[in-house]
Every structure is written in structure tokens, then in C-alpha cells.
Amino acid sequence: MFVEKDTKIDEVAATLLLRIHQGQYVSGQRLPSEREFAEEFGVSRVTVRAALLRLQSDNIIDIIPRGGAFVRSSSTKVVIGPHNPTIAKGLELKRAGSFIRAMQAQGHQTLVRFIEPSSIIPAGDEIGEKMETNPDTKVLRRYRVHLVNRVPYRILDSYYLASLLGGLLGQDEGYVPLFRWLREHTGLRAAKAFEKMNVRMPSSEEATLLNISRSQPVVDMDRWVWAHDDTLFEYTHIIANAALHEYTYSYDIDEEASK
Numbered sequence: 001m002f003v004e005k006d007t008k009i010d011e012v013a014a015t016l017l018l019r020i021h022q023g024q025y026v027s028g029q030r031l032p033s034e035r036e037f038a039e040e041f042g043v044s045r046v047t048v049r050a051a052l053l054r055l056q057s058d059n060i061i062d063i064i065p066r067g068g069a070f071v072r073s074s075s076t077k078v079v080i081g082p083h084n085p086t087i088a089k090g091l092e093l094k095r096a097g098s099f100i101r102a103m104q105a106q107g108h109q110t111l112v113r114f115i116e117p118s119s120i121i122p123a124g125d126e127i128g129e130k131m132e133t134n135p136d137t138k139v140l141r142r143y144r145v146h147l148v149n150r151v152p153y154r155i156l157d158s159y160y161l162a163s164l165l166g167g168l169l170g171q172d173e174g175y176v177p178l179f180r181w182l183r184e185h186t187g188l189r190a191a192k193a194f195e196k197m198n199v200r201m202p203s204s205e206e207a208t209l210l211n212i213s214r215s216q217p218v219v220d221m222d223r224w225v226w227a228h229d230d231t232l233f234e235y236t237h238i239i240a241n242a243a244l245h246e247y248t249y250s251y252d253i254d255e256e257a258s259k
Contacts, residue, residue, distance in 0.1 A: 012051035030213035111147040138162035154240035191228040217242040
């Protein structure tokens with residue numbers, strides 16, 4: 001009986017698929033180049049390309065012209081902000097601003113992983129300027145990653161006035177609703193936020209923390225939050241995987257804008 005042997009294309013495709021399933025290549029990661037695979041497997045680049053095209057047809061990877069091949073993400077894009085424009089009016093800040101609560105409401109498993117233990121430090125020149133305070137002012141720094149269904153979604157480097165939120169030091173384990181804690185322990189209520197965003201390519205450290213390629217865009221966001229007495233108590237720098245986020249906003253429009 002004649003049994004047809006696997007072709008080189010079959011072998012390369014099967015090996016790459018096994019590596020993806022075993023986690024050697026993970027969601028969003030850029031695969032080595034065709035040339036590197038050709039040298040590793042001792043085959044032509046035509047063979048490698050055919051194997052990659054097969055994996056793409058099976059929805060395992062995405063091939064971006066002049067960008068390379070990437071492991072396809074099975075993660076779901078999340079919506080930050082009101083999902084429906086008709087319910088956006090009057091949405092409370094504490095609801096609109098809680099990433100963890102929004103993800104849990106959508107049925108996702110969430111986890112906060114601290115990159116460094118939280119600490120109370122002097123604000124310094126840069127953070128002091130951003131928080132409109134003296135460089136010697138003590139702030140609580142919390143540097144962490146938000147994971148959704150075990151996939152890193154965004155990095156947060158947050159600074160809070162230690163005079164108000166220093167009591168959160170040592171509470172890195174578990175999820176502590178920040179605005180609720182502020183209200184219950186200080187009587188202050190979060191009332192206003194301002195965000196500034198742009199899209200760029202990640203740094204090497206950011207790509208590593210988010211488990212993405214250096215050629216995959218991120219959303220770079222600065223966020224400031226004030227209490228109802230106009231105290232600026234939080235500044236946060238957020239780096240989010242752009243492929244996994246959709247930001248929605250509502251705002252009032254001055255009647256002069258329509259003239």
C-alpha cells in the first residue's frame with residue numbers, strides 16, 4: 001500500500017502550529033521572518049510562505065504586507081465608555097472610568113498585575129508639573145498591568161496625592177475601587193476627568209509588558225481626575241493595546257458650535 005508522505009509545507013505548517021499551541025508564539029506576537037524560518041528548517045522561502053499562507057487560511061495567523069506574520073489574537077475588543085449613545089447622557093464618572101468594572105460587566109475575567117510594589121515617593125519635577133504641585137509633594141505610585149482573560153490589555157502608571165490616598169499603600173492584592181475608597185475615607189467625590197490621547201508604536205518595554213510586536217500600535221493616554229472640590233488627586237499614564245480597545249465618549253456641545 002502506498003502512503004503519501006507529508007510535504008515540507010505540511011511539516012513547516014505543523015511545527016509552527018504546535019509552537020503556537022504550546023505558547024512559544026503567543027497572541028499578537030510577530031513571527032520570525034521567512035528567511036529565518038527557511039534557514040531553521042532548511043527549506044526555501046517559497047515553502048515557508050506557502051506554510052504561512054496555509055496557517056492564515058486556517059485563521060491561525062495574520063500576514064500583513066511588508067509588516068510580517070502575526071499570531072492572530074483570540075481576544076475580544078473591549079469598549080471603554082458608554083456602549084449606547086442614548087444612555088451616555090448623565091453617565092456617572094465612577095461608572096465611565098472603571099475599566100475593571102466595565103470588563104466584569106461584559107463577562108470578562110480581569111486581573112491586576114503590579115509591575116512594581118506600590119510606594120510613596122516625592123512627585124519630582126515631571127509628575128509635580130503634571131499634578132500642579134510641588135516636586136516635594138508625596139504621591140502614591142501604582143505601576144501595573146490590567147489583564148482581561150489572561151491577556152495584557154493596558155499598562156497604568158498612576159500617581160495619587162498621598163495625603164488623600166496614601167492609605168491604599170499595601171493594598172496591591174485584590175481590586176480596590178479607587179473612587180469609592182476616596183469617598184469613604186476622605187469624603188471627597190471624584191467629579192471630573194480630562195484625557196489626552198494619541199496613537200504611536202510601543203517602546204521595547206511596553207511591547208514586552210503587553211506581549212505585542214514593536215510594530216503593533218498602542219494608545220498613549222494621559223488622564224487627570226479632580227474631586228468635587230477641584231482638588232487634582234490623580235494623574236495616570238496609560239498605554240493600551242490599540243487592537244483591543246475602542247474608546248467612546250459623550251460631551252455637551254455649546255450652541256455656538258452649530259452656528
